[in-house]
Each structure stands twice: as C-alpha cells, then as structure tokens.
Amino acid sequence: MRTAMLKSIRSSLQKSSPSAVLRRSFSSESAPERKVVILGAAGGIGQPLSLLMKLNPLVSSLSLYDIAGTPGVAADVSHINTRSEAVGYMGEENLGKALEGADLVIIPAGVPRKPGMTRDDLFNINAGIVKGLCTAIAKYCPHALVNMISNPVNSTVPIASEVFKKAGTYDEKKLFGVTTLDVVRAKTFYAGKGKVPVAGVNVPVVGGHAGVTILPLFSQATPQANSLSDEEIVALTKRTQDGGTEVVEAKAGKGSATLSMAYAGAIFADACLKGLNGVPDVVECSFVQSTVTELPFFASKVRLGKNGVEEVLGLGSLSDYEKQGLEALLPELKSSIEKGIKFANQS
Numbered sequence: 001m002r003t004a005m006l007k008s009i010r011s012s013l014q015k016s017s018p019s020a021v022l023r024r025s026f027s028s029e030s031a032p033e034r035k036v037v038i039l040g041a042a043g044g045i046g047q048p049l050s051l052l053m054k055l056n057p058l059v060s061s062l063s064l065y066d067i068a069g070t071p072g073v074a075a076d077v078s079h080i081n082t083r084s085e086a087v088g089y090m091g092e093e094n095l096g097k098a099l100e101g102a103d104l105v106i107i108p109a110g111v112p113r114k115p116g117m118t119r120d121d122l123f124n125i126n127a128g129i130v131k132g133l134c135t136a137i138a139k140y141c142p143h144a145l146v147n148m149i150s151n152p153v154n155s156t157v158p159i160a161s162e163v164f165k166k167a168g169t170y171d172e173k174k175l176f177g178v179t180t181l182d183v184v185r186a187k188t189f190y191a192g193k194g195k196v197p198v199a200g201v202n203v204p205v206v207g208g209h210a211g212v213t214i215l216p217l218f219s220q221a222t223p224q225a226n227s228l229s230d231e232e233i234v235a236l237t238k239r240t241q242d243g244g245t246e247v248v249e250a251k252a253g254k255g256s257a258t259l260s261m262a263y264a265g266a267i268f269a270d271a272c273l274k275g276l277n278g279v280p281d282v283v284e285c286s287f288v289q290s291t292v293t294e295l296p297f298f299a300s301k302v303r304l305g306k307n308g309v310e311e312v313l314g315l316g317s318l319s320d321y322e323k324q325g326l327e328a329l330l331p332e333l334k335s336s337i338e339k340g341i342k343f344a345n346q347s
C-alpha cells in the first residue's frame with residue numbers, strides 16, 4: 001500500500017512542469033543550509049531573481065551584491081517571511097564578505113543589449129566585469145557552483161573557466177552557462193503552436209546562447225504535437241533563436257529580458273540546489289564543459305548532483321533539419337569560445 005503510494009507520488013513529480021516543481025519546492029522543509037549569492041542583484045534581472053530566491057526554501061542565506069542599490073533591494077526582500085535571511089552588500093570592498101561561504105553564485109551583472117546590438121557587442125564591457133567577479137569567486141568561495149547569466153554567455157563561461165584555471169580552482173563540474181530561458185521559450189512557443197498544454201511540455205535546447213547557436217530540438221519535444229509541418233518547425237526554431245531580440249525590440253532601448261530571465265534563472269538555481277542536496281534525476285540544459293561535440297563548451301542536457309555536473313548527456317537522435325542546424329552553429333560558437341579564452345589570458 002505504502003509502496004504504491006510512494007510510486008504514485010514519484011511518478012506525479014516526474015511528470016510535473018518546472019514551475020510546478022519550483023512551487024512544490026517552495027513548500028518543502030528541513031533542507032540543509034545553503035548560501036546563495038547574486039552578483040548584480042540590484043539590476044533588471046537581479047531584483048526579481050532576488051525575490052524568487054527569497055521564496056525558495058532550499059536557500060538559508062541570500063547574499064545580494066551590486067556596485068550600487070543593494071541596501072534597498074535587501075531591506076525590501078528581507079521583510080518577506082520565508083526561511084532565508086537576506087543581506088545586501090554594496091561596492092567592491094564588500095564583495096569578499098558577500099561571497100564567503102557560498103554554495104551557489106548567480107551572475108547577472110553587466111550591461112544588457114539595446115535594439116540593433118548582438119550579444120557579442122556586450123563583450124567589451126561584460127568580459128571585464130565577469131573576469132573581476134570570477135577572480136573574487138576563486139578567492140572567497142572557490143568551491144561554489146557558478147551560474148553565469150551575463151552575456152555573451154558563449155564567451156563569459158570560457159572567461160570564467162580561464163580565470164579559475166589561473167587561480168588553480170577550476171572544477172568543470174561547477175561552472176554553468178544559464179541557457180534555461182531558451183528552454184522556457186521553446187516550451188512556450190511549441191505549446192502555443194502545437195496546441196498542447198504548456199505545463200507538460202519539454203523541449204531540449206542545445207548549442208549555445210546567441211542566435212543560430214541556440215538549437216531547439218523539437219524532434220525530441222514531449223508530448224509530440226502531430227500537426228506541426230516542417231515550415232512550422234523552422235518558424236518555431238527561428239522564433240526561439242530570436243526570442244531575446246524580440247524582447248529587446250519590444251523594450252525599445254530599455255534593456256532585454258528581465259522577468260522571464262529571473263524565472264528561468266530561479267528554475268536553474270533551484271535545480272542546482274536540488275542536485276547539491278542529493279535529489280536524484282535532476283536534469284536541465286546548460287552550457288558546460290563538454291565532449292558532446294569537438295568544442296570545449298556546449299549546451300546540452302546535464303544531470304545535476306552533489307558536486308554539480310554529474311553527467312553531461314548526449315544529443316540523442318536529431319532530425320535532418322537539426323543536424324544542419326548543428327553543423328551551422330559550430331563555427332560561430334567556436335569563435336565566441338576562443339574570444340573568451342583569449343581575452344582571459346591576455347588581459
């Protein structure tokens with residue numbers, strides 16, 4: 001009787017959508033102590049992400065760091081009656097205190113795009129910001145998991161890896177480029193076009209996080225929506241690849257995706273915390289060190305565990321259209337990775 005009940009609970013959990021899992025995790029209790037740090041916490045993503053992480057009961061200590069504005073954000077969210085204590089840290093002289101003892105560091109620090117810009121146009125400013133923050137991570141919390149949101153992710157993750165290598169702290173299992181927003185978008189657009197309930201939809205997205213390097217694998221979407229034509233799959237792929245630009249244009253100079261990104265960042269951080277806590281079978285897509293292709297970093301499904309990446313999963317079988325997409329993305333992704341590595345080693 002008890003075994004049957006446990007089986008049924010397990011199966012309903014496995015079928016749940018990420019948002020349902022996140023809501024359910026908000027109500028779980030007796031989790032281990034976990035310190036989560038947000039670098040860039042007063043920004044467009046940082047503020048709603050701070051709220052969502054304050055709501056997550058897997059977090060016991062929430063450390064909010066920015067170069068400006070964090071006392072207000074921290075005072076505000078600290079009044080929310082949830083498990084974690086929230087503390088704000090402002091200015092570089094307080095970065096060490098913000099990071100000490102961290103289990104997970106989330107980085108949405110840096111400038112966002114304006115209409116007409118590519119993510120790579122952010123490199124000149126954001127590469128230096130990420131390098132500085134990662135140097136501090138290597139010093140103050142070398143064992144923390146790092147969730148990189150700052151763009152261009154295809155280059156900022158390699159920059160972080162080089163900074164950690166130089167400091168002697170690099171652990172490839174602990175560095176993640178956050179590509180969850182691509183998955184969130186692919187699920188939403190697919191459910192809309194395929195007329196299937198969005199809560200149950202799953203779509204892996206592989207490659208990287210910019211334009212054609214974003215490759216949604218609709219051939220592996222579940223549940224399969226039978227009615228979609230090849231033209232509709234092409235249009236869905238393009239919309240997923242251009243999702244960020246769609247928001248940048250709609251915001252007309254006032255930045256890029258913040259609310260949907262905070263949601264996606266919270267889903268991914270929650271998955272990392274569950275992995276750290278030993279929850280089995282936590283799988284999300286992420287841009288990580290990889291041998292799935294010839295490139296040193298690649299986004300694919302990743303199983304998360306007590307040390308971060310437990311297993312980088314393969315691509316599975318691809319449609320001919322997806323195979324072409326994979327071939328087409330490799331040169332751009334390669335050059336963005338190399339640009340990040342070069343920057344970290346020459347400056």
Ligand SMILES: NC(=O)c1ccc[n+]([C@@H]2O[C@H](COP(=O)([O-])OP(=O)(O)OC[C@H]3O[C@@H](n4cnc5c(N)ncnc54)[C@H](O)[C@@H]3O)[C@@H](O)[C@H]2O)c1
Pocket residue numbers: 039040041042043044045046065066067068108109110111112113122126129132133148149150151152153178179180181182209255256257258261
């Ligand atoms: N990975 C993704 O899917 C994804 C999605 C959306 C946005 N982004 C990227 O996230 C980044 C942030 O976007 P946003 O809309 O929140 O921008 P924003 O300008 O609203 O906020 C950025 C914050 O970073 C802070 N900051 C700047 N330098 C810092 C430093 N050295 N240390 C700490 N904080 C610092 C700023 O003070 C600001 O509060 C951008 O690079 C954007 O392109 C990534």
Ligand SMILES: O=C(O)C[C@H](O)C(=O)O
Pocket residue numbers: 112113119151181243244245247248256257
């Ligand atoms: O598009 C951007 O510049 C921000 C982010 O990478 C996104 O995908 O929304």
